[in-house]
Amino acid sequence: MNSVAALPMYGVSPALAAGWRALLADVLRRVEPAAEIVEPHDLHAFWRRPDLLLAQTCGYPYVLGLHEYVQLIATPHFDAPGCEGAHYSSLIVTRSDAPFDSIEACRGARAAFNATDSNSGYNAFRHTVAPYARNGRFFGSTLETGSHLGSLHAVAADRADVAAIDCVTMAFARDAYPELTSRLREIGSTRSSPGLPLIASKHVSREQADALRAALDETLHVQPERAQRLKLKGFSYLTAAAYDSIRQMENEARIANYARLA
Incomplete structure (x- = not known):
């Protein structure tokens, strides 16, 4: 069974949704080319899928129980008023x-x-x-x-x-x-509070998780114009305890x- 992935949280406009999908496709090509990009209708069920390779969630569902099913991959840094680092x-x-x-x-x-x-x-x-x-x-x-x-x-x-x-x-x-x-x-x-984290199923190996982090960093450098449109400046790698403030x-x-x- 192929892994699944989606990044719908900041698809505020059709152009932004396309930009996030393109970034995700670049990440998957570097990590698991056979992974399928999907459009989840029930995010809570999607986040708990054992074949989840990469997604983004909100910190509140994460601390309310989702943390039992997923691991933190990265937290984006955005270039927006009201943001500071992660x-x-x-x-x-x-x-x-x-x-x-x-x-x-x-x-x-x-x-x-x-x-x-x-x-x-x-x-x-x-x-x-x-x-x-x-x-x-x-x-x-x-x-x-x-x-x-x-x-x-x-x-x-x-x-x-x-x-x-x-x-x-x-x-x-x-x-x-x-x-x-x-x-x-x-x-x-x-x-x-800590921003919306990128997550993967706990079934994803440590090697794959590290590969996802490396691929995320690389996509910013190879497509700087896209990163600018998505207001992405970089990523932090936070622990679960960082989200306790929520x-x-x-x-x-x-x-x-x-x-x-x-």
Whole structure:
């Protein structure tokens, strides 16, 4: 059985999705040419496949149990405001004409989030709001949109007032959808945490894992223009313990009696 791979997490536009697919194809040619690039419909099931050669996940699912099935391969460094090395943060955005100038001012407002298993759109957002919540509530209502791009559209279209957006996604959105992002403005940011890691099944050998890391580094140097379009500057090789800070943000929100975004 051939191995499978996919890098869909930052395919914010069709051009970006094609760029990530091309980068992945170059990596696979160097490591396992027979591996199949797929388009997963159920990411949680895909990440747990024993034949997974390379994928990208969010740090929150990783600490919530995915770490039992996968190994960390690398964490990208992105050239985007809000990134520092392998760490990133979320940008808290509202409409350009909205009256909010800080997260504290958003009490009673309508919040949008991409998914409850997202670190950038939910966990970090909840952690930022937690100190201001009263009796487990802060917002007037919440809306699950399914994606960061969906949250941006919800805020811009006045279906929500505020959202926390992965700063890498926001940088890509500014490039790809300037008319959308021009209708929004930032009013804050979340605590920084390790970025979205590249992962492989625990069944992947140490030799293959090392080959994947070498191939990732090589693809940046042989295609510098593509790396620039993907805002890729390099990679770090973090330990599982580095991602404990994401669990810590969840725990701090729960201690503040703010277990869910509300």
